[in-house]
Amino acid sequence: MKCKELHYTNSIHYELEQTAKLMRILTAQLFEKLEIRISQDEYAALDTISINPGICQRDLAKLIIKDRANTGRILNCLEEKNLVTRVIDTKDNRLVKKLEITPDGIKELNSINIKIKSYMDNVTKKIAPEEVDRVQEILRGFRLDLEKVVEMNI
Amino acid sequence: MKCKELHYTNSIHYELEQTAKLMRILTAQLFEKLEIRISQDEYAALDTISINPGICQRDLAKLIIKDRANTGRILNCLEEKNLVTRVIDTKDNRLVKKLEITPDGIKELNSINIKIKSYMDNVTKKIAPEEVDRVQEILRGFRLDLEKVVEMNI
């Protein structure tokens, strides 16, 4: 069958890459339009900290899949805007900078979540909700498998 | 229900971004390990040209979702390695550089496709094949919808 040829363009890898790329562009345009004053990456970090209060920088880096250097830089921005705080503490007897979201950060995060919700829903509205859930679930399993295979030097 | 809170971390956007990011890292490591001498992006371009012979640079840029500048640079690399040719021609009475894959390019592309196949299959082997197809299909529909919404200035 010609339709199932061995091609990058025919792989799930390709679909993932392209869809994610478009999603990223769309989100950037949305953030611009809605005058959201933090970047997508800062948003992801803020959301992750809100769910994992007291997390240290390196663990955050692993969750947002960025290296320590850039995670630090993202946190500089969030700290300057008073959306998170860095508190020196210990974890396993080691000095770490534990991260907490500030009241301003919570307010900002909720504001963004509400602002973008209707737009994001609109994007997936042509897909049946149960299909969205299903894809999300399968992707999640796929991602967890990938995390086992990929060696992350973070 | 607490499990369905309004969070980025709980969205399909997040799953897409994270999974694609991991996939990209894994592929980079695979290319390194298998001593593949072109980059992922060059591979994507080469594959796309092989499927769309005679395509011009801008149309290629739209397909691989890169701007014209970087698409040109990717093509410089592929041309230097004698994997593609640029032939000046016309499209709608306009001068364009039409792209063709060379015999060397075909050989290289096939070689890479075969080299990575078993590795890539291995990554998705824990997921039922029909589920992979299903996700690929839904992502494709999702991507096509996104393409309509996102304004691409390429």
Next chain:
DNA sequence: ATACTATTGTTGTAAATGCAACATATTTTT
């Protein structure tokens, strides 16, 4: 006909990214 606009590809530049090296402190090894 002249001026304006649009298309295609290239070049230049500022920002983002990843990687290695470093400083500091702790654990493990010898």
Next chain:
DNA sequence: AAAAATATGTTGCATTTACAACAATAGTAT
């Protein structure tokens, strides 16, 4: 106890990337 290895965060740099400006050409408008 001294030395080596590990963990954490920061800094520096080289590569990548996106965006804008440009050159060349063709269509459109005034």
